[in-house]
Amino acid sequence: MDMILDIASWAFISGGIIFCLIGGYGLIKLKDFYARLHAASLIDTFGVGLIFIGLMFQAGFTLVTAKLILILVFIFFTSPTATHALARAAINHDVLPDVDTEEERDLVRQTKTTKSSTS
Amino acid sequence: MVQVLALATALAGFWVLLSGYWLTLIVALGVASIVLCVFIAWRMDVIDHEGHPIHLTIPGLTYFPWLLKEIVLSNLTVAKAILGDKNARHPQVLRVKASQSDALGQTVYANSITLTPGTVSISVDDGYITVHAFMDETAEGLRSGEMDAKVCKLMGDATPLVGDAKT
Amino acid sequence: MMFAAAAAGVVVTMVFAMALALMGPNVYNRILAVNVFGTLSVMLIAIYGFVDGRPEFLDLAIVYALINFIGTIAVTKYVTFSDMGHGDDGDPAGDI
Numbered sequence: 250m251d252m253i254l255d256i257a258s259w260a261f262i263s264g265g266i267i268f269c270l271i272g273g274y275g276l277i278k279l280k281d282f283y284a285r286l287h288a289a290s291l292i293d294t295f296g297v298g299l300i301f302i303g304l305m306f307q308a309g310f311t312l313v314t315a316k317l318i319l320i321l322v323f324i325f326f327t328s329p330t331a332t333h334a335l336a337r338a339a340i341n342h343d344v345l346p347d348v349d350t351e352e353e354r355d356l357v358r359q360t361k362t363t364k365s366s367t368s
Numbered sequence: 369m370v371q372v373l374a375l376a377t378a379l380a381g382f383w384v385l386l387s388g389y390w391l392t393l394i395v396a397l398g399v400a401s402i403v404l405c406v407f408i409a410w411r412m413d414v415i416d417h418e419g420h421p422i423h424l425t426i427p428g429l430t431y432f433p434w435l436l437k438e439i440v441l442s443n444l445t446v447a448k449a450i451l452g453d454k455n456a457r458h459p460q461v462l463r464v465k466a467s468q469s470d471a472l473g474q475t476v477y478a479n480s481i482t483l484t485p486g487t488v489s490i491s492v493d494d495g496y497i498t499v500h501a502f503m504d505e506t507a508e509g510l511r512s513g514e515m516d517a518k519v520c521k522l523m524g525d526a527t528p529l530v531g532d533a534k535t
Numbered sequence: 536m537m538f539a540a541a542a543a544g545v546v547v548t549m550v551f552a553m554a555l556a557l558m559g560p561n562v563y564n565r566i567l568a569v570n571v572f573g574t575l576s577v578m579l580i581a582i583y584g585f586v587d588g589r590p591e592f593l594d595l596a597i598v599y600a601l602i603n604f605i606g607t608i609a610v611t612k613y614v615t616f617s618d619m620g621h622g623d624d625g626d627p628a629g630d631i
Binding site for chain 2: 268271272274275278279281283284286287288290291294295312315316319325326328329330332333336337340346347348349353354356357360
């Protein structure tokens with residue numbers, strides 16, 4: 250039984266590490282800021298998720314597992330907020346995504362909010 | 369009032385999780401800090417259905433497993449696209465309709481979009497969400513409007529027809 | 536042993552993130568890199584607790600996860616407004 254748990258745990262942790270490495274590689278390889286956001290969200294969801302599930306298998310039903318779940322839920326709820334805030338800040342500073350058509354760039358431009366604009 | 373109790377319970381659970389001691393003095397200090405936190409939150413006027421959406425607990429039991437499944441699938445496609453060559457990726461910006469009736473529903477939808485790898489919500493206005501998609505597959509998944517319908521169901525709003533969410 | 540390998544994998548990813556933070560063409564790439572670096576630190580602290588057989592390290596990981604989020608939001612707000620205390624004043628840009 251311990252054997253099976255160990256194997257499952259290592260499978261999850263290895264998967265998580267592989268996804269972390271892919272995400273980190275993507276951060277370097279991709280040249281566009283908005284494309285890099287997607288690589289970062291790979292680490293924020295699957296990287297953290299798989300590694301922590303693997304650690305839960307090691308810990309069993311203890312307080313440690315409860316803490317791991319707490320961290321996992323916290324990261325899952327906050328990482329979209331941080332990503333969105335970062336994207337909004339970049340748009341307000343005229344960093345536009347590298348897309349094919351001018352219409353798409355206009356779509357982004359019109360979401361810009363400036364200090365002078367009044368609502 | 370239910371939300372105040374929910375906040376107090378959540379804080380108490382968090383405190384017990386971190387402490388693990390049951391001495392009288394320490395428990396008394398814990399209770400005092402919980403009361404202080406709830407009082408500050410009440411004065412800040414952040415204890416409402418938006419800050420503590422406990423009414424979503426039961427519908428969330430079907431929504432979150434579905435969201436997890438979506439996250440797993442799009443993780444695999446995005447990982448493949450990062451490792452592949454330039455043709456595998458096609459960054460694009462699109463506008464999708466958020467059919468939810470209130471701000472909380474639209475926030476849940478936008479956060480779900482951002483949490484799913486391959487799509488980042490850039491802006492929410494007038495019931496439309498501007499999304500930056502990493503590749504064609506993830507953009508198509510969003511255009512089909514399936515997630516929109518699921519969030520509407522989660523919030524208890526009228527469900528739009530799937531395939532109705534055009535840009 | 537396998538925990539050490541996992542920690543090594545996380546450290547390699549941290550090197551990638553640090554490289555982006557150093558070479559990033561603008562400040563937003565750097566903030567993104569630091570955000571990823573923070574998430575990886577949470578993972579590294581959690582794994583290190585298991586390497587050492589002292590899962591109390593998870594308390595540090597919780598605190599680090601909290602600080603990482605608030606730090607990212609604060610720095611993002613600072614580079615946008617050059618001011619932490621920028622009042623909203625009905626201005627949609629203050630509502631980042």
